[in-house]
Amino acid sequence: MTSQRMIVHNVYFRLKDRSPAARAALVAACRKYLPNHEGVVFFACGELCDELAREVNDRDWDVGLHLVFVNKASHDVYQKTPAHEQFIAENKQNWDRVRVFDTLTVGEET
Amino acid sequence: MWMVIFLAAAPTLSLSPEEIIVRNLPDAAAAARTLRVYVEPYQVGQPAVLGQVRLQGKTLHFAPRFGLTPGLTYRVEAGTFRQSITVPRPQRKPSTRVQIYPSGERLPENLLRFYLYFDAPMRRGEVYKHVRLLDEQGKEIDIPFLELDEELWDPSGRRLTLLIDPGRIKRGLKPREEIGPVLEEGKSYTLEIADSWHDAEDVPLKATVRKRFKVTAALTSPPQMNRWSLSSPSDRLPLVVTFDRPMDYALAQRLLYVTNARGEPIAGTITLSQNETVWSFTPTQPWTYGEYRLVADTRLEDPAGNSLARPFEVDRLRPIEKKIPVEKQSRTFWVTKKDKDQ
Numbered sequence: 069m070t071s072q073r074m075i076v077h078n079v080y081f082r083l084k085d086r087s088p089a090a091r092a093a094l095v096a097a098c099r100k101y102l103p104n105h106e107g108v109v110f111f112a113c114g115e116l117c118d119e120l121a122r123e124v125n126d127r128d129w130d131v132g133l134h135l136v137f138v139n140k141a142s143h144d145v146y147q148k149t150p151a152h153e154q155f156i157a158e159n160k161q162n163w164d165r166v167r168v169f170d171t172l173t174v175g176e177e178t
Numbered sequence: 179m180w181m182v183i184f185l186a187a188a189p190t191l192s193l194s195p196e197e198i199i200v201r202n203l204p205d206a207a208a209a210a211r212t213l214r215v216y217v218e219p220y221q222v223g224q225p226a227v228l229g230q231v232r233l234q235g236k237t238l239h240f241a242p243r244f245g246l247t248p249g250l251t252y253r254v255e256a257g258t259f260r261q262s263i264t265v266p267r268p269q270r271k272p273s274t275r276v277q278i279y280p281s282g283e284r285l286p287e288n289l290l291r292f293y294l295y296f297d298a299p300m301r302r303g304e305v306y307k308h309v310r311l312l313d314e315q316g317k318e319i320d321i322p323f324l325e326l327d328e329e330l331w332d333p334s335g336r337r338l339t340l341l342i343d344p345g346r347i348k349r350g351l352k353p354r355e356e357i358g359p360v361l362e363e364g365k366s367y368t369l370e371i372a373d374s375w376h377d378a379e380d381v382p383l384k385a386t387v388r389k390r391f392k393v394t395a396a397l398t399s400p401p402q403m404n405r406w407s408l409s410s411p412s413d414r415l416p417l418v419v420t421f422d423r424p425m426d427y428a429l430a431q432r433l434l435y436v437t438n439a440r441g442e443p444i445a446g447t448i449t450l451s452q453n454e455t456v457w458s459f460t461p462t463q464p465w466t467y468g469e470y471r472l473v474a475d476t477r478l479e480d481p482a483g484n485s486l487a488r489p490f491e492v493d494r495l496r497p498i499e500k501k502i503p504v505e506k507q508s509r510t511f512w513v514t515k516k517d518k519d520q
Contacts, residue, residue, distance in 0.1 A: 086333040086334075087299075087333065088299035088334075088378040089335075092378075096247070096249070096250060099247045099250055101224070101225070103227070103228065103244045104225040104226060104227050105228075110244075111244045149225070151224060154221070
């Protein structure tokens with residue numbers, strides 16, 4: 069058993085076309101290009117949860133992407149994969165704002 | 179001599195909640211080693227879906243690491259076998275409802291727009307197939323709405339604006355002269371929203387909705403803010419504003435607000451009631467004693483398109499007043515200690 073510091077990679081997309089169809093299209097693209105890479109131990113994506121609207125909720129986005137990598141090296145490889153670049157090329161025209169939040173975990177047993 | 183020919187069943191794909199299942203592959207054990215799954219539409223170089231392959235007899239089971247996504251199509255390849263399968267979206271019962279504004283049962287002859295508020299995002303395109311305006315005999319009015327290629331949806335896909343053809347509202351324009359107005363004073367009509375309309379998840383509306391209304395005289399003068407009555411709010415009680423007429427449901431929530439004496443907006447909740455004649459504002463934090471302002475953007479309109487700045491129909495024969503347009507109007511009100519003690 070080894071202790072690894074995982075990378076939790078959260079991306080929040082605000083879209084130019086914020087329609088349900090445009091949101092669903094980006095979710096489908098995330099599912100197509102992003103989960104299937106070495107070192108990905110968790111993947112999820114989806115639309116803003118409309119029911120959660122407390123004052124503390126930042127709701128200025130449309131689609132969230134959540135990946136956990138086993139370590140930073142696998143995250144770095146993922147960023148340069150053709151699939152990731154293809155995902156950006158096909159979808160960036162509808163991105164109004166992209167915010168990325170990366171957490172380096174304190175160490176998990178793997 | 180008889181010869182018996184065994185026809186091998188063709189390979190097939192099916193789904194379980196967690197897996198893609200491949201049956202009848204000629205050499206399932208070999209196929210298990212080469213099996214790849216991709217999300218359609220497939221492109222060369224696309225990574226295969228991560229997952230585990232399990233061989234059970236002659237049947238292959240593929241379990242994706244991160245589950246199957248409803249609505250996506252998966253392409254399965256194993257040797258020369260290639261086939262795709264779509265994960266169906268869960269079927270839910272029709273539940274989406276619609277509310278129609280203006281909510282009153284008496285609407286002016288020169289009504290400019292209806293709003294349809296849905297409680298779930300709706301499918302776009304072809305909306306005019308599902309909306310009808312009927313006369314007193316139930317006969318459909320011919321093309322009452324301005325049918326735009328770009329339908330007027332809000333970003334959430336929950337609110338549609340239906341514009342009545344302005345060419346049939348404004349006097350002196352050709353469509354009105356030739357076809358006549360859509361609505362005529364004294365007559366009754368029904369706006370019908372059919373349950374054939376599907377929401378964004380492809381489920382039809384819960385029920386057909388019909389709004390019946392009687393048409394009154396055209397509303398031609400602009401609303402006047404100085405004729406509105408304002409209550410004296412206190413503590414957490416709302417500011418209640420009674421308009422001089424019904425106002426536009428959507429604009430009254432966006433273009434009318436409360437500020438403190440320094441002009442800083444006050445956070446709170448707006449409700450419209452009594453057929454959009456009453457606007458209430460409840461502050462998030464209790465009122466503090468002092469001066470406040472009710473501020474209206476002069477683009478605020480009544481349902482006939484008359485704004486605070488000007489009426490919808492302007493008589494071109496009248497001289498146009500040369501003055502700088504006022505973009506905001508306001509009314510001052512106070513929250514006093516006396517109010518709290520009452």
